[in-house]
Amino acid sequence: LRPSRCQPFLGRKRSIAEKVTTGENASPEDNPFPPNSPMERFFRRFGGPDGFPGGRGGRGGRGGGQMTGQGSGFFISADGFAVTNNHVVDGADKVEVTADDGKVHTAKVIGTDPRTDLALIKVDGVSNMPFAKLSDGQPRIGDWVLAVGNPFGLGGTVTAGIVSARGRDIGNGPYDDFIQIDAPVNKGNSGGPTFNTEGDVVGVNTAIYSPSGGSVGIAFAIPASTVKSVVQQLKDKGTVSRGWIGVQIQQVTPEIADSLGLKKTEGALVAEPQANGPAAKAGVESGDVITRVNDQPVKDARELARTIGSMAPGQTVKLVVVHKGQDKILSMTLGELPNAKAASADTDQKDTGKSGRGTVTVPNLGLTLAPANSVAGAGKEGVVVTDVDPNSP
Numbered sequence: 601l602r603p604s605r606c607q608p609f610l611g612r613k614r615s616i617a618e619k620v621t622t623g624e625n626a627s628p629e630d631n632p633f634p635p636n637s638p639m640e641r642f643f644r645r646f647g648g649p650d651g652f653p654g655g656r657g658g659r660g661g662r663g664g665g666q667m668t669g670q671g672s673g674f675f676i677s678a679d680g681f682a683v684t685n686n687h688v689v690d691g692a693d694k695v696e697v698t699a700d701d702g703k704v705h706t707a708k709v710i711g712t713d714p715r716t717d718l719a720l721i722k723v724d725g726v727s728n729m730p731f732a733k734l735s736d737g738q739p740r741i742g743d744w745v746l747a748v749g750n751p752f753g754l755g756g757t758v759t760a761g762i763v764s765a766r767g768r769d770i771g772n773g774p775y776d777d778f779i780q781i782d783a784p785v786n787k788g789n790s791g792g793p794t795f796n797t798e799g800d801v802v803g804v805n806t807a808i809y810s811p812s813g814g815s816v817g818i819a820f821a822i823p824a825s826t827v828k829s830v831v832q833q834l835k836d837k838g839t840v841s842r843g844w845i846g847v848q849i850q851q852v853t854p855e856i857a858d859s860l861g862l863k864k865t866e867g868a869l870v871a872e873p874q875a876n877g878p879a880a881k882a883g884v885e886s887g888d889v890i891t892r893v894n895d896q897p898v899k900d901a902r903e904l905a906r907t908i909g910s911m912a913p914g915q916t917v918k919l920v921v922v923h924k925g926q927d928k929i930l931s932m933t934l935g936e937l938p939n940a941k942a943a944s945a946d947t948d949q950k951d952t953g954k955s956g957r958g959t960v961t962v963p964n965l966g967l968t969l970a971p972a973n974s975v976a977g978a979g980k981e982g983v984v985v986t987d988v989d990p991n992s993p
Contacts, residue, residue, distance in 0.1 A: 608734035620673040620707075620721070620750075620791060622692035633796065641786050672749035672792030673697065675731040677727075680705075680723035683831060683966035684791030685806050686712045689719045697723055700730075700756060703710045715775050715842075716826055716928060717908075719791075720834040732793060735800035740765045745818070747805055748781040749792030759784040761817070762944035763802075769822055770807060774905030778820035779803045785819035792965020794821045796870035801827075802952070824867065829910070843911035845884075846877020848899045848968070850986050852889060860889065862926050867891040868901040871970055871986040884921060890928075892920035909937065910968040 611674070671688030675681065676943045683696060689695055694708045698753075704721040712719040739745065743763045751757050761783030768778040781794060785805050794803040803821025810816050833840045834887040867889040873880040891898055893918050898904045911917065913936035921928050965990030 601723060605634075620682075620688055621673045621696045621698065622669045622671075622689055622694065633780050640868045646928065646966075661709065670750055670753045670788055671790040672788065672805070674748075674793045677731050678727060678729050680707075680726040680729055681710070681831075681835065682707065682721050682723065683804060684719050684721060684825060685804070686714050686717045687717045688791045689721065690697040690714070695721055697721070711838035711840075712828050713772055713834065713840045716822060716830050717772070718804065718822065718827060720831050720833075722905060727887070731800075732795070732801050734823075734828050735796060735798075735802045738766070738823070739796060739802045741765060744797050745781050745783055746795045746797070747781065747785050747789065747792065748795065748823075749785065749789030749805060751786040751788045753788055757789075758987075764818075765961045766823075766941075767822060769902060770809070772807070774902055775826075775909060775912040776902070777823060777826065777906065778807070779823055781819050782817040783819065783823060784815040784817070786815050787813070790820075791818075800824075803827075808901035812829060840874060841913055842909040843913055843915060843917075845872035845879045845932065847879045847906055848872045848874075848970075848986050849886060851901050860922070862889065866900065867922070871984070878932050878935045882930045884919070884920065884930065884932075885923065887924075887929075889922040890919055891922060892918075892937070894918050896985075913937075 628910065645862060646734040651916070669688065669692075671684055672686070673684035676954070677684055689709050689712065705726070707723045710720040710722050741763050745761055745763055747759050747761065749757060751975045756842050761781050763779060764782050768780045769776040770778060776799045779794070781803070781857040783794070785808050789805045790807075792805045793801040794805055798804050802824050804824075804827055805819060805821050807820045808815060809818040809820075818934045832841055832927065849868040850871055852862065852865055852867050852869050854865050856862075856869060870879070870884055870886060870890065872886050873884045890904055895905060898907065908917075911934055913934055915934050917934060919930045919932055919934055921930060967985055968987035969983040970986045971976045
């Protein structure tokens with residue numbers, strides 16, 4: 601990485617919020633060990649930046665206290681708007697930003713989007729903050745990148761690497777579309793930017809894969825294109841609205857494709873449309889396979905969720921579905937994704953164990969099941985797995 605290639609980045613480093621520090625009131629129950637017990641004394645002394653296990657900060661004693669956590673972030677405008685991760689500020693009563701010059705600013709949370717793990721915060725009373733520009737393009741595999749953050753609370757740290765892959769799904773949800781980088785990223789880097797060598801932000805660091813808890817060269821960043829879309833909505837209205845069609849969907853496997861007579865193992869299989877939902881009103885039925893949205897091919901169920909979620913509620917779209925072996929074109933007006941539901945799938949999971957009409961959720965197994973006869977080509981006996989909780993056994 602030649603020094604001349606880094607000059608654009610060096611001019612942008614001042615835009616980094618070296619530390620995004622959060623605090624929230626802690627109750628006595630936040631301490632998992634009895635007061636003054638050997639384990640409590642051990643973790644209070646050696647717990648490091650995160651204090652007791654399972655939390656974001658050191659806890660108070662018997663009477664409660666203040667939990668603190670640290671992450672990273674970066675300014676995106678001169679008037680104090682900054683981007684970080686939702687999990688950095690989630691539940692915080694107070695947010696402070698330490699700038700590159702060491703000055704500490706109090707910030708307020710403008711809005712968060714848990715589905716993409718992004719948050720927009722604002723430092724008031726400033727008008728000339730150095731800020732970073734979100735890239736207009738996609739990085740290429742093999743491009744050099746620079747990750748900046750606050751690992752382990754040490755302060756501003758820069759590491760270098762390359763783009764290892766794009767479009768990674770790490771099981772966080774239907775909107776997973778991560779850039780994978782091999783620049784060392786550790787705890788505390790969350791919310792920090794990944795720059796290209798032109799000095800533009802190509803991603804927001806949000807997760808690492810590590811069997812040890814430290815960097816092993818596999819880190820994941822939210823693409824700048826996603827950040828732009830989410831941040832604009834958070835700035836405008838403090839929340840993110842997404843399109844919703846109201847169906848339970850599942851992947852089309854080779855076996856399902858063969859049983860339905862499909863030419864390709866592509867599309868999203870409709871397990872069941874929600875009653876009175878947009879899909880049901882448009883004529884989508886159980887067993888249909890959605891293959892195109894507005895002439896855009898649907899590769900799989902995850903891509904359908906992302907495509908629909910990127911559209912505005914109220915927008916009219918054209919769906920191409922395979923219905924009983926024949927292509928059918930449907931017109932549909934998108935609804936708005938409710939906060940309690942994920943993507944374009946109607947999970948509707950409640951404590952009763954039921955999950956929508958005709959399906960049942962088995963919490964201990966993390967499975968959502970439907971009668972086999974409700975899915976075309978699945979037979980008359982048994983059940984079909986329509987959804988799997990990624991965190992389940």
